[in-house]
Amino acid sequence: MIAHHLPVIIVLVPLFGALLSALTKRGAVAWGIALIATVLTLAATIGLLGHVLHDGVISYEIGGWAPPIGIEYRVDMANALVILIVATIATVIMPYARVSVAKELAADQQAWFYTMYMLCVAGLIGIAVTGDAFNAFVFLEVSSLATYTMIALGQSRRSLLSAYQYLIMGTIGATFYIIGIGLLLTITGTLNFVDLAARIAVTPYDRAMLTALAFITVGIGLKLALFPLHVWLPNAYARAPSTGTALLASTATKVAVYLLIRVYFNVFGISNIVGDVPVLELLLVLSIAAMFFASFVAVFEKNVKRLLAYSSVAQVGYMILGLSMATSTALTGTLVHLANHAMMKGAAFLAIGAVSYQLGSVSLERMKGIGRVMPVTMGCFVVAGLSLIGVPGTVGFISKYYLVVAAFEKGWWWLAFMIVASSLIAVFYVGRVVEVAWFAEPSKEAAKLKEAPLSLLLPTVALAAACVFFGVDASLTAGLAEAAANALFGGSL
Amino acid sequence: MRLDVVLRVVTKLMLPFMLVFASYVQFHGDYGPGGGFQAGVIAAAALILYALMFGLSAAQRVVPTWLVEKLIPLGVMIYAGTGVVSLFLHENFLNYSALSHHHPVHGQEWGVFTVEVGVFVTVSSTMIAIFYAFGGRGR
Numbered sequence: 051m052i053a054h055h056l057p058v059i060i061v062l063v064p065l066f067g068a069l070l071s072a073l074t075k076r077g078a079v080a081w082g083i084a085l086i087a088t089v090l091t092l093a094a095t096i097g098l099l100g101h102v103l104h105d106g107v108i109s110y111e112i113g114g115w116a117p118p119i120g121i122e123y124r125v126d127m128a129n130a131l132v133i134l135i136v137a138t139i140a141t142v143i144m145p146y147a148r149v150s151v152a153k154e155l156a157a158d159q160q161a162w163f164y165t166m167y168m169l170c171v172a173g174l175i176g177i178a179v180t181g182d183a184f185n186a187f188v189f190l191e192v193s194s195l196a197t198y199t200m201i202a203l204g205q206s207r208r209s210l211l212s213a214y215q216y217l218i219m220g221t222i223g224a225t226f227y228i229i230g231i232g233l234l235l236t237i238t239g240t241l242n243f244v245d246l247a248a249r250i251a252v253t254p255y256d257r258a259m260l261t262a263l264a265f266i267t268v269g270i271g272l273k274l275a276l277f278p279l280h281v282w283l284p285n286a287y288a289r290a291p292s293t294g295t296a297l298l299a300s301t302a303t304k305v306a307v308y309l310l311i312r313v314y315f316n317v318f319g320i321s322n323i324v325g326d327v328p329v330l331e332l333l334l335v336l337s338i339a340a341m342f343f344a345s346f347v348a349v350f351e352k353n354v355k356r357l358l359a360y361s362s363v364a365q366v367g368y369m370i371l372g373l374s375m376a377t378s379t380a381l382t383g384t385l386v387h388l389a390n391h392a393m394m395k396g397a398a399f400l401a402i403g404a405v406s407y408q409l410g411s412v413s414l415e416r417m418k419g420i421g422r423v424m425p426v427t428m429g430c431f432v433v434a435g436l437s438l439i440g441v442p443g444t445v446g447f448i449s450k451y452y453l454v455v456a457a458f459e460k461g462w463w464w465l466a467f468m469i470v471a472s473s474l475i476a477v478f479y480v481g482r483v484v485e486v487a488w489f490a491e492p493s494k495e496a497a498k499l500k501e502a503p504l505s506l507l508l509p510t511v512a513l514a515a516a517c518v519f520f521g522v523d524a525s526l527t528a529g530l531a532e533a534a535a536n537a538l539f540g541g542s543l
Numbered sequence: 544m545r546l547d548v549v550l551r552v553v554t555k556l557m558l559p560f561m562l563v564f565a566s567y568v569q570f571h572g573d574y575g576p577g578g579g580f581q582a583g584v585i586a587a588a589a590l591i592l593y594a595l596m597f598g599l600s601a602a603q604r605v606v607p608t609w610l611v612e613k614l615i616p617l618g619v620m621i622y623a624g625t626g627v628v629s630l631f632l633h634e635n636f637l638n639y640s641a642l643s644h645h646h647p648v649h650g651q652e653w654g655v656f657t658v659e660v661g662v663f664v665t666v667s668s669t670m671i672a673i674f675y676a677f678g679g680r681g682r
Contacts, residue, residue, distance in 0.1 A: 055630055055635070055636065058630075058635075058636040062623065062626075062627065062636070065619075065623060066620070066623065068616075069616040069617075069619055069620045069623070070616075072612075072615065072616035073613060073616050073617070110635065110636075111635055112635065112636055112637055113626075113635060113636070113637040113638050113639070114634060114635045114637075114638035114640060165616075
């Protein structure tokens with residue numbers, strides 16, 4: 051009986067976790083609730099993935115109303131993969147959260163933080179699981195509102211400003227998305243993704259449709275921080291509580307990328323988009339710009355959290371690059387990079403959060419020699435950094451391998467060159483942190499520090515180990531991504 | 544403060560009618576315009592009017608802040624909980640037809656009624672919480 055309801059359970063469990071956390075006043079109790087909820091969500095997600103692998107596409111009618119009238123939750127390989135990423139990262143971060151949140155947040159705010167954390171997870175999973183365009187908007191707002199609050203809970207007063215900045219940009223993004231969906235509703239009279247796809251296929255591709263596509267692209271583009279719509283991201287990531295940053299950086303943009311892929315491949319149909327307006331070419335240019343520009347800015351960044359945030363903008367560039375090439379191999383690259391980037395950015399931000407926990411700062415200036423006093427933490431950072439560069443033996447290499455192969459398949463050798471060239475810039479920004487952390491003499495302040503507590507280390511090491519494990523044996527991640535890409539290309543949502 | 548006797552008296556006269564109107568909008572929402580959201584806003588407006596006339600602390604004696612903070616998640620829980628009840632009755636999430644043995648339409652009516660109660664609780668308490676947050680600044 052439970053198996054049948056899994057698509058809705060994976061949203062309900064984090065939702066109830068959030069509500070119960072909100073009812074408690076004590077941070078520790080809320081943490082316990084959130085831990086149980088995330089573990090249960092992960093278990094349910096794995097169960098769901100098993101079902102999808104076994105039975106193919108799963109459809110669930112909310113309220114017993116049949117689609118396309120009712121809201122449908124529809125799970126195929128593509129969103130099963132995305133949900134797995136979100137649930138796994140949310141669970142892995144939990145042991146880290148207790149100590150980190152207890153230190154960074156005031157006692158009366160901790161329970162609220164876990165509420166927002168779980169609401170964000172519920173929203174992100176909801177976006178991924180739903181097969182209804184408007185329902186996706188609702189979940190987009192649920193996750194975004196929770197995210198704004200989570201960022202505002204950061205330590206510095208400027209967290210409020212960053213949250214407000216993101217609130218404005220995020221709201222514009224969500225509004226654009228809903229305008230696009232509204233246009234599609236007027237053209238086709240439906241909101242269900244499958245039904246939309248079927249009706250768009252037989253509707254002449256006119257200006258209204260193009261406008262809808264433009265609004266949706268820009269709207270989701272804002273959410274996933276596509277260059278040049280990324281300006282909210284560095285401040286938001288830099289000033290959120292460490293735990294929040296790790297969750298957001300590894301999951302939030304991924305889910306937005308997924309939504310864009312879903313809309314492009316399964317709603318409009320990729321052959322429709324390759325029409326007379328060069329949408330994909332535009333995305334290609336923007337993603338290459340992101341890869342170079344954001345990496346370049348990261349090289350000169352002094353705050354390591356902001357440096358990693360800019361790196362995230364660059365990495366989103368790689369994901370959109372795969373989407374814009376619109377081949378099966380490239381899409382596999384994008385999807386596998388969703389998982390891989392979640393691991394490496396998760397590990398990197400957790401490591402930096404641990405430094406912030408011990409040192410109270412994440413500026414390069416004060417991190418001198420920190421690697422000598424916190425070798426495990428910074429070791430994990432180095433692994434994550436190597437992944438960001440794309441060194442063979444790490445997950446970053448797997449993603450870039452797929453992208454480069456896809457570029458060669460298209461005969462775009464220049465693109466393959468650019469992927470490698472942009473990776474070289476990553477060598478510089480990762481190298482700067484590594485140099486300061488390991489080769490500089492520790493300051494008096496740093497020399498007094500010890501290694502971070504075990505609860506901070508374990509999740510960090512786990513994600514860093516995953517970076518290497520799935521970099522050596524990518525059969526699981528790449529296999530899932532390939533199945534997901536095939537599902538998307540099959541058009542059988 | 545002595546000069547606003549008329550306002551105070553009129554407010555006191557209006558409050559019961561506002562609350563009755565709120566419950567009318569709430570319970571008549573099935574048949575006419577209205578529902579939990581509108582009713583919640585009206586009920587919260589009654590308390591906010593009381594706070595404007597008699598001061599924030601007087602209002603917080605009636606509805607304390609801690610209660611408001613508990614009610615916000617509680618309303619959502621009533622809503623989502625109604626859906627979960629149908630899960631346990633072997634139907635899909637939010638399928639209210641399962642709530643009645645006799646007739647699915649009754650089940651739908653009860654389901655929507657319960658859900659609207661949840662909406663009322665969350666909306667009214669959220670409105671009050673926002674008012675308390677702004678009203679309580681600088682105290």
